[in-house]
Amino acid sequence: MLQAIGLTSNHRRDLPPAVRDLTFEAPPGRVTVLLGTAGAGKSTALRLMLGLESGRGVTRFRGNPLHAIAHPAREVGAVLGDVPGHPARTARGQLRMVCAAAGVPLARADEVLEGMGLTGLAARRLDTLSLGMDRKVGAAAALLGDPHTLILDEPVRGLPPRERDWWHRLLRAHADRGGTVLCTTGDPREAARLADRVIVVDAGRLVADRSAVDFSRTRGRPRVAVRTPHAVRLAELVRREARAAQRPVEAVTESGGLLSVYGSTCAEVGETAFRHGVLLHRLTEEAGDTPPALPLEPDPGRIRPAADDIAEPEPEPDPGPGPGPPGVVEPPVPDRPEPRTPDARESRSPDGSGDSGDSGAVPSRRSRPQGVSQGASRAVLSGPVWPVRYEVLRLTGVRTGVRIAGAAVLGSLVLCVLLARSAATPVPIALAAWPDALPLPPAALAAGLIGALSFGEEFRYPALAVVRGGVSRRLRLLFAKAAVTALAALLIALLVAAADAQALRLVYGAGAGAPPRNWPALLAGWCGLSVGCAWAGLLAAGVFRVASAGVAAVLAVPVVIAPLVQRALIVPSVRPVAGFLERLRELAWVRLPHQADGWVLAGARVVAQPVGVALMLSLSVLICAYMFTGLRREASW
Structure with a gap:
């Protein structure tokens, strides 16, 4: 049972709230439709129910508020518009990423695509999908966790009759399995055809709550x-x-x-x-039917020619109870459905998984974990259940990271060869491809850009499930992003160093690319610079919610902060720290090896560099800012 009690949105400047004291119920095993004209408050009501908009009121999903559900994607599936994913990501990659966020096996993505008859869409990019395809991929993302409740905002608006029938059968099949379906529409004819119960909303208030039969009769x-x-x-x-x-x-x-x-x-x-x-x-x-408030015309910017619908199943003209299109085994829904009772439907198991039977559009997972925890206190913005897997799929799902790494390697090779022509250029400078004209070497810039895109693209193309509220700022996701971006930065740094050494040997002979004697310290500093730039871009993008801020923070370290630190360090020391390692060895409980002296000195030299000190200061400030803004945002929710 879905219960919405006293939903009221906040005032917007001098305008009245879009939703005012809205209370209704959506029983399981039935399709409930919120009907209203444009601006009636239907979409705002759904966002209030999912916690995506601030306001007052209580919403309970099978007796539990959304913030008390341990895994919201396994209890509630929502489609509130287009798929919020990167346009260059494939449909299969998008669904696999949502699987990692919801905590379900990655194979569930292929299972849902096959069950809905959308296997042909798996390799299609999101920006090449038509309006109907895009909404079907959104429905597949909502069904990944095998949720009990489906919430959809005008899923058939702008679609041709064939695709509307597909949606009708999908929603009816989910309701016949005992699930709860709540969707909105602005067309009374659509509501009378699809719904078991119609809730009329006007100016944010409840106007009528009737069965589909009574609604059809009163509308006439x-x-x-x-x-x-x-x-x-x-x-x-x-x-x-x-x-x-x-x-x-x-x-x-x-x-x-x-x-x-x-x-x-x-x-x-x-x-x-x-x-x-x-x-x-x-x-x-x-007398007669009420006309729709707005013409349901397709969006010309999203509709593609009919030839794009290659993966769309053709409905079969079978009026009997035989099998329907692939993935949906329910017959077409009549225009005037008779009232349905929950007793006539298949019962669901206590955990909400239901019987697989032959009435579900998407097969249920055999062992579905319990989605509701009575004692749970996790917030809605809990982040992905598997954050590291989610972040790896997010980074590798598009070619942006590969292209950035390739550009860094190519730019480093060119600069390395040009710098090594002069005998006055030290070998480490040539291997790093870091001329004086550049604030940072190409590898460090690439690492910072990848770090900035880790959070920047998240805010631009929020890929998390819609019931999770866009972008989570929890520390689990931050640590996952930091670990993955650090690994990417190390790979770029090592790849650039190896490629530059081979290029010097190939162009200038075997002795040109020989590593210096202190190569371990140089390599540690090189890797530390790349990782520091990646983390600076990551944290700055997380604080300011835009990738350009991350890039600006990376460039500010050598251009602004490093010169200030260098001036501060040019001060004569009154008390030297000579003999510090020997005194530390005497105080240590475990006897340190003699090689530790070299390790500590190498690390000290790396940290003592102006760029290293600037990076440490920048990271400290950005971490504090991230924690401050993150805690304030979570408190506001």
Whole structure:
């Protein structure tokens, strides 16, 4: 049972709240539709239920609030628009990444694609999908955790009749398995065809809550059509007088200053308007279906030619109870569905997995973990369940990282060969490809860019499940991103060093690329510089929520911070630290090896460099800023 109690959105400047004290229920085993015109508050209500928008009210999913559910993606699946993924990522890569966020096996992505008949979309990039395909991939992402509740915001808006039928069968199959389905629409005909129960919302308030049969019958009865510039005010007056007289009257505002009043007459509505001084432009009685508030036209920017729909299953003209399209075994839904009772449907197991049977559009996982924990206190923004796996899939799912690494290697090779032509250039400078004109070598810049994109692309293309609230700022995800970006930075640093050494040997002979004697310390400093730049870009992008801020932070270290640190270090020392290692050896409980002296000295030389000190200071400041902004954001939620 899905229960929404007292949903109220916050005020926006001088405008009234989009949703005001909205209360309704969506029972399991049925399709519930929120019906309302554009601006009625349907989408805002869904976002309030999922915790994606601030406001008041309580929403319970099978008796538990969303913040008390350990794994929200396994209890609630949501489709609130286009797939929020990187346009260069494939559909299969997007679903695998969501699997890591939801804590389900990666093989579940292929299972859902096959069960929904979308296997042909697995290798398609998200930016090449048509509107219908994009929404189907969104539905597949919502079903990865085998959730009990599906929440969808106008899933069939702008789709042709064939794809609407596909959605109808999908939602009906999920409800027939005992799940809860809640979706929105602005078309009364669509609501009467799809829903078992219709909840009419107008101006953020509940207007009517009826079964589909009663809704179809009342929509066909006579109504009073009113056109007035004060439609909202007149609707409130009509409802107030109807409640006072205890008469069943329904007033629904339409677009363009239209008002439809059911259960009343022209005389009663006209007298109400006259008593309160409401100007009327039209007052007449009509009968028939209410027209949709907005024309459901496809978006020309997202629709592709019909040839793109190669993976879309063709519906079979089978009126009987035989098998339907691939992945959906329910027959087409009639235009006027009869009322359904939960007793007539298949029962679900206590953990919500349900019987697989032959009525589900997507096969359920055999051993589905319990999605609700009575004693759990995790917040909605808990981050991916498997953060390291999620981050690896995020980084390797697109070619951006490979292209950045390739550009770094190519730029380093060119600079290395040019710098080594001069005998005055030290070998370490040539191997690092770091001329004086550049603030950082290409490898360090590439590492910083990869770190900045780790959080920057997350805010631009939020890939986490929609019920998790976009981008999580928990420390688990931060540590995962830091570990993966550090590994990528080390790979780039080692690859550039090896490639530059081989290039020097090839161009200038075997002796040109010989490593210096202190190569361990130089290599440690080289790797530390790359990792530090990657972390600086990562933290700055996480604090300011944009990748360009991460790149700016990386460049600010050698351009601004390092010169200041260098000036501060040019101070004569009164008390030298000579003999520090010997005194440390005497105080140590475990006898240190003699090689530790060289290791400590090498590390000290690396840290004592102005760039190293600047990186340490920058990382310290960025970590504090990240913790401060992250804690404030979580407290606001």
